[in-house]
Amino acid sequence: MTELRLMLVCLVSLTGLAEGGDWPQFLGMNRTGTSTETGLLKTFPQDGPQVVWKTSLGTSMSGIAVAGKQALTLFQDETQQFAVSLSTENGQILWQTALAPAFENGMGNGPRATPAVAEGRVFVMTGEGLLAGLDAATGKLLWKVDVPQQFGGQAAEYGVACSPLVSGDLVIVQAGSEAAGIVALQSASGKLVWKSRSGRSGYASPVLLTLAGVSQVVAFDAAGAGGLDPRTGAELWQFPFPTEYDCNTACPVQVGEREVLISAGENHGAVILQLTRSGDAFEAKPVWSSLGKDSQLRAEWQTPVVHNGHLYGLDNSGSAGPITNLVCIRLSDRKTVWQKPRFGKSNLILADGRLWITTMKGELVLVEASDREYRELGRAVVLETTRQAPSLADGRLYVRDDQHVICLDVRGSR
Numbered sequence: 001m002t003e004l005r006l007m008l009v010c011l012v013s014l015t016g017l018a019e020g021g022d023w024p025q026f027l028g029m030n031r032t033g034t035s036t037e038t039g040l041l042k043t044f045p046q047d048g049p050q051v052v053w054k055t056s057l058g059t060s061m062s063g064i065a066v067a068g069k070q071a072l073t074l075f076q077d078e079t080q081q082f083a084v085s086l087s088t089e090n091g092q093i094l095w096q097t098a099l100a101p102a103f104e105n106g107m108g109n110g111p112r113a114t115p116a117v118a119e120g121r122v123f124v125m126t127g128e129g130l131l132a133g134l135d136a137a138t139g140k141l142l143w144k145v146d147v148p149q150q151f152g153g154q155a156a157e158y159g160v161a162c163s164p165l166v167s168g169d170l171v172i173v174q175a176g177s178e179a180a181g182i183v184a185l186q187s188a189s190g191k192l193v194w195k196s197r198s199g200r201s202g203y204a205s206p207v208l209l210t211l212a213g214v215s216q217v218v219a220f221d222a223a224g225a226g227g228l229d230p231r232t233g234a235e236l237w238q239f240p241f242p243t244e245y246d247c248n249t250a251c252p253v254q255v256g257e258r259e260v261l262i263s264a265g266e267n268h269g270a271v272i273l274q275l276t277r278s279g280d281a282f283e284a285k286p287v288w289s290s291l292g293k294d295s296q297l298r299a300e301w302q303t304p305v306v307h308n309g310h311l312y313g314l315d316n317s318g319s320a321g322p323i324t325n326l327v328c329i330r331l332s333d334r335k336t337v338w339q340k341p342r343f344g345k346s347n348l349i350l351a352d353g354r355l356w357i358t359t360m361k362g363e364l365v366l367v368e369a370s371d372r373e374y375r376e377l378g379r380a381v382v383l384e385t386t387r388q389a390p391s392l393a394d395g396r397l398y399v400r401d402d403q404h405v406i407c408l409d410v411r412g413s414r
Contacts, residue, residue, distance in 0.1 A: 048380025053091035095139030103127030143190035153177030176201030194233030202248035265300030
């Protein structure tokens with residue numbers, strides 16, 4: 001790396017968590033899969049959105065975090081897993097840091113988790129559960145912790161998919177042991193601050209929500225969901241939601257001041273929990289559930305999004321989701337407003353009143369977030385097979401497959 005390039009990246013890393021248009025962690029700024037950006041494409045040109053750059057990497061299921069002039073992700077070659085920083089301007093590699101041996105799994109090889117960027121540091125989780133903190137400017141390894149080994153847990157069967165959550169000066173992840181289901185480490189050193197819950201890991205990433213007026217980490221592991229005090233790890237509430245193969249994967253979604261939705265595939269379904277508070281005590285009770293083979297929503301590994309009182313998500317029908325429908329559910333009465341049957345396995349985010357969807361076939365599909373009917377606005381093949389949701393920052397959409405990271409210009413008329 002040249003001295004000039006290093007200086008430029010250092011300036012970016014010193015700006016703190018992220019700039020206004022950034023996508024600094026899994027599912028964006030607030031981990032809701034929603035961007036506040038406007039002025040984006042309303043349909044696609046004939047050949048699809050303009051490709052700004054395309055960079056070849058290696059095997060990975062990791063998404064892309066964007067902070068300042070850096071796009072950060074994980075990948076592996078034949079021997080090792082790496083964290084890597086790409087220039088958002090041209091896709092050139094700014095730095096890459098080896099983390100662990102290559103990870104192999106019958107459900108797909110490579111790391112699964114998405115980096116998180118905060119206060120000049122990058123936090124990453126490898127496929128077998130190595131959590132590491134790196135300097136965002138240089139990629140220098142600051143600390144690393146083998147989470148399953150240190151806390152006596154076992155990596156989930158299909159690999160560790162929990163993306164690190166940063167809360168203040170803490171990094172929070174699933175640990176998956178009887179003594180420590182969820183752990184919080186100091187972001188500067190990797191030292192343990194607290195541990196909480198008990199039991200095996202699922203595949204979901206924790207989220208930071210304010211429910212019933214109280215800020216809390218909502219974790220969704222193999223046994224179910226629970227709220228934790230982000231400062232101490234004290235358990236505020238819990239709700240059992242076991243699924244076959246421990247496949248709790250989609251993040252919890254806040255759908256009201258006191259309400260949170262959890263959902264899982266494998267023909268399991270969805271529940272909306274309402275929190276009531278009495279002093280320091282909380283209780284989580286289901287106010288709506290739709291379970292089993294006739295459920296309205298079985299989010300396999302795709303986190304739904306909320307827009308104007310409606311929930312948009314991918315409903316995976318059958319074991320392992322052989323049929324995937326795109327659905328819109330009205331939150332006021334929990335009725336399905338519309339469904340696009342057999343839409344196909346996909347992942348989605350929301351921006352500028354539209355759903356930006358990447359399909360496993362490599363398509364980018366633009367759908368209006370309509371509360372009346374399915375309205376497709378654009379469709380283009382932009383990559384190869386993928387499971388990752390797109391990332392959006394500063395009018396650019398970042399997508400990836402096992403071979404490439406691709407930056408697309410999705411700004412509207414200019």
